Amino acid sequence: MSGKVQEFTDQNFESDVTQSTVPVLIDFWATWCGPCKAISPIIEEIAGEYDGKVTVGKVDVDQNQNTAMKYGVRSIPTLLIMKDGKVVNQIVGAVPKENITKMLDEII
Numbered sequence: 001m002s003g004k005v006q007e008f009t010d011q012n013f014e015s016d017v018t019q020s021t022v023p024v025l026i027d028f029w030a031t032w033c034g035p036c037k038a039i040s041p042i043i044e045e046i047a048g049e050y051d052g053k054v055t056v057g058k059v060d061v062d063q064n065q066n067t068a069m070k071y072g073v074r075s076i077p078t079l080l081i082m083k084d085g086k087v088v089n090q091i092v093g094a095v096p097k098e099n100i101t102k103m104l105d106e107i108i
Contacts, residue, residue, distance in 0.1 A: 004047035006057035010066045013059070018085040020055055023107050025100070027058045028068055028078040035094040036077045042097045046104070053108050083107050 008016055008026060017024045027043050029036035047056035061068040061076055071080060071087065081089040081103055089103045 004051055004056065005044060006055065008057040008059045008064070008067070010064045013064075013067045016055070016057070017082060020082075020085075022053060022055055023081060023083045023088075023104065024055045024057065025050075025104065026080045026082065027056075028061050028071075028073045028076050028080070029058055030061050030076055033076050039077050039094040042100065045097065046100060049101075050104060050108075054104055081107065 006016065017026060025043075025046065027036075027039070029040070043056060043058070046054075050056065059067055061073060075092055077092075077094060079091040079095075079100060080087050088107055091100065091103070
């Protein structure tokens, strides 16, 4: 992960995501997931392009099962977009970058 993409865990999710003052894009992923690896460079690009406007981070579902269960993540990759502590949008599966940036642009 680059310096722009944060690692969210069961321990820091509340403070780093739900209490964030800017929108947050969360990528729920796993090391063994092919589509997750495919979408990872897109997430990195978005983190750079939206730096300062959107916080971007990843949650490893194998290491942080409580957070994944709390948000009903059943398949990966799942991307959640949160604003003011609430989920405002969700994308399941590897999608083109434009699909993600369009949703982000609607809330910033």
